[in-house]
Amino acid sequence: MNVSKDEAVRSEIIYQAQKLFQQFGLKKTTMDEIAAACGKAKSTLYHYFTSKEEVFDAVIEIELTKLRKIVKDKVEEQKTITGKLKTYMIEFQKGTLSMANVYRIVNNVSYDKKASKERFVRMMEFEKSYVLRIMEDAYDSGECRSIDKEDLPLMAELLLAGFYGTVKYLIEKDDKYDQQKLERIAEIFTSKLFE
Amino acid sequence: MNVSKDEAVRSEIIYQAQKLFQQFGLKKTTMDEIAAACGKAKSTLYHYFTSKEEVFDAVIEIELTKLRKIVKDKVEEQKTITGKLKTYMIEFQKGTLSMANVYRIVNNVSYDKKASKERFVRMMEFEKSYVLRIMEDAYDSGECRSIDKEDLPLMAELLLAGFYGTVKYLIEKDDKYDQQKLERIAEIFTSKLFE
DNA sequence: AACCGACTAATTTAGTTTTCCAGTCCAAAA
DNA sequence: TTTTGGACTGGAAAACTAAATTAGTCGGTT
Numbered sequence: 376m377n378v379s380k381d382e383a384v385r386s387e388i389i390y391q392a393q394k395l396f397q398q399f400g401l402k403k404t405t406m407d408e409i410a411a412a413c414g415k416a417k418s419t420l421y422h423y424f425t426s427k428e429e430v431f432d433a434v435i436e437i438e439l440t441k442l443r444k445i446v447k448d449k450v451e452e453q454k455t456i457t458g459k460l461k462t463y464m465i466e467f468q469k470g471t472l473s474m475a476n477v478y479r480i481v482n483n484v485s486y487d488k489k490a491s492k493e494r495f496v497r498m499m500e501f502e503k504s505y506v507l508r509i510m511e512d513a514y515d516s517g518e519c520r521s522i523d524k525e526d527l528p529l530m531a532e533l534l535l536a537g538f539y540g541t542v543k544y545l546i547e548k549d550d551k552y553d554q555q556k557l558e559r560i561a562e563i564f565t566s567k568l569f570e
Numbered sequence: 571m572n573v574s575k576d577e578a579v580r581s582e583i584i585y586q587a588q589k590l591f592q593q594f595g596l597k598k599t600t601m602d603e604i605a606a607a608c609g610k611a612k613s614t615l616y617h618y619f620t621s622k623e624e625v626f627d628a629v630i631e632i633e634l635t636k637l638r639k640i641v642k643d644k645v646e647e648q649k650t651i652t653g654k655l656k657t658y659m660i661e662f663q664k665g666t667l668s669m670a671n672v673y674r675i676v677n678n679v680s681y682d683k684k685a686s687k688e689r690f691v692r693m694m695e696f697e698k699s700y701v702l703r704i705m706e707d708a709y710d711s712g713e714c715r716s717i718d719k720e721d722l723p724l725m726a727e728l729l730l731a732g733f734y735g736t737v738k739y740l741i742e743k744d745d746k747y748d749q750q751k752l753e754r755i756a757e758i759f760t761s762k763l764f765e
Numbered sequence: 766a767a768c769c770g771a772c773t774a775a776t777t778t779a780g781t782t783t784t785c786c787a788g789t790c791c792a793a794a795a
Numbered sequence: 796t797t798t799t800g801g802a803c804t805g806g807a808a809a810a811c812t813a814a815a816t817t818a819g820t821c822g823g824t825t
Contacts, residue, residue, distance in 0.1 A: 384798095406787060416800040418789075427787065496743055526758075533736055533758060540735005541728055548691055563721075563728060568762045579767090600817060611769045613820075622818065 385423050385433075387413055393434045397475045401431050402486045428490070431476075438477050439498065442470040443505070456513035457565045463506065464538050464561040472552070482543065499535060507531040510569075519569060530568065538564055580618050582608055588629045592670045596626050597681045623685070626671075633672050634693065637665040638700070651708035652760045658701060659733050659756040667747070677738065694730060702726040705764075714764060725763065733759055 391412035395404040406427055410417040424430045446466045453459040471481045478484070480498055485491030510527045513519055522530065541560055546552060586607035590599040601622055605612040619625045641661045648654040666676045673679070675693055680686030705722045708714055717725065736755055741747060 405785085410800095417787085418801080419799055421788065422798070425788095492742065499739075499743075529754070530758070532740075533732075533755060536736040536739040537728075537732035537759070538735075540733075540738065541731040543735065544694075544731040545727075547687065548694075559724065560728060563725070563763075564732070567764075568758075576767095601819085602817070612818085613770080614768055616819065617767070620819095 381423075388420060388423055388430065389433050389437060392430050393437065393476070396431060396434055400475075400479065400484075400486075401427075406430075432494075435476055435480060435494065438474050439501075442467070442474060442477060445470060450509065456510065456518045457569055459509050459513070460506070460534065460565040460569060461558075461561045463509065464534075464564065465558055467502070468538075468542060468557060481539070503528075503531050503535055506535060522569075534564060534568060537568075576618075579608075583610075583615060583618055583625065584628050584632060587625050588632065588671070591626060591629055595670075595674065595679075595681075596622075601625075627689075630671055630675060630689065633669050634696075637662070637669060637672060640665060645704065651705065651713045652764055654704050654708070655701070655729065655760040655764060656753075656756045658704065659729075659759065660753055662697070663733075663737060663752060676734070698723075698726050698730055701730060717764075729759060729763060732763075 388409065392404070392409045395408055395412060406417050406420055409430065410420055413420075420430070424433070446463060449466045450459050450462050453462050471478050480491065480494050483491055483495060507528055510519075510531055511524075514522070514524055514527065538561065541564075542557065545556070545560075583604065587599070587604045590603055590607060601612050601615055604625065605615055608615075615625070619628070641658060644661045645654050645657050648657050666673045675686065675689050678686055678690060702723055705714075705726055706719075709717070709719055709722065733756065736759075737752065740751065740755075
């Protein structure tokens with residue numbers, strides 16, 4: 376055994392699991408199926424992961440890491456705080472739509488409410504800290520002087536919760552997704568809340 | 571028969587149903603129980619309402635009417651648009667906490683997802699139009715000139731969806747309800763979004 | 766016209782059996 | 796020694812059934 380081989384197998388399991396979770400979701404994908412897709416026996420999987428949930432979390436982590444990289448690159452192209460925040464919202468939202476597993480976390484599509492909620496909160500904590508850093512950077516370099524620095528954490532929370540609450544409501548109500556409206560909402564949220 | 575007698579029976583049914591729905595919810599309250607509480611036979615109820623759902627909707631309507639009256643009185647005490655909007659949010663939210671049936675609609679606690687979502691959307695449409703009127707009045711009397719009048723409907727929607735999305739998220743996360751934080755959120759939402 | 770009791774059709778619940786699947790164990794292979 | 800696979804297990808979920816509830820109807824009574 377060597378470490379890189381070990382890593383390769385792990386990656387293969389995650390890769391195959393991702394495809395299956397993507398299509399069928401956490402509940403309707405079995406460990407036997409993941410093992411079969413890898414050409415291995417189920418018990419082999421348990422040498423690399425302690426549980427099915429852990430496999431799923433690994434898949435989610437990979438997807439989120441990918442998504443966050445994309446979002447980060449786009450955000451960094453922006454110069455102003457409002458440009459950054461607006462870009463963040465639009466790109467993150469766009470990304471969730473193209474990643475079924477992440478979509479399920481963000482929109483609480485699950486069979487295990489408790490676990491799903493925990494994943495959502497964990498993800499949100501990370502996003503909040505990222506948005507907060509964007510805000511603090513802007514604050515430190517002299518933008519948005521009209522806001523108290525100690526209000527920034529609450530502002531970050533409000534921005535995210537408000538934005539996702541709004542998107543969710545609009546999706547529920549309209550039953551269709553409107554890219555332009557989304558941009559308009561992100562615009563209002565950022566410019567009004569933050570300029 | 572006379573009309574006022576008819577109305578009295580209707581009211582009695584709604585009143586008894588309200589108490590039962592309050593305690594047990596829509597699903598776990600039976601028409602037999604409502605009838606028994608009224609001292610009438612079940613079939614009598616069907617002279618006044620065509621279905622159990624209709625009784626429930628009547629109860630909701632009564633509760634919402636009461637709540638809206640309270641909110642309206644409080645809002646009218648306020649002079650400024652931000653004062654009005656902040657008061658609206660806080661009072662409406664406070665009201666939902668004291669009315670179990672309204673609470674269930676607002677927070678989507680239900681056994682019938684589709685019906686519950688419809689009730690929620692219907693309620694929100696009404697609230698949106700009320701908030702919009704507050705905004706338009708303020709606009710017409712010269713407040714908030716920095717906003718396009720045609721943006722007001724979207725602003726009303728954002729305010730409500732954002733506020734409720736945020737409150738929901740905070741309740742989920744904190745698992746407890748903080749009156750002061752709620753006020754701070756309403757404050758930021760209104761002052762930042764609207765001042 | 767307002768009401769009731771008895772009825773029905775349909776849904777819900779409760780109980781049982783069967784199937785499935787996450788996770789373990791042990792032996793064999795590498 | 797480390798990795799793997801096949802067989803196994805316990806517990807949970809699915810499928811099915813029988814029994815009980817309950818929304819809504821109807822014919823008759825006051």
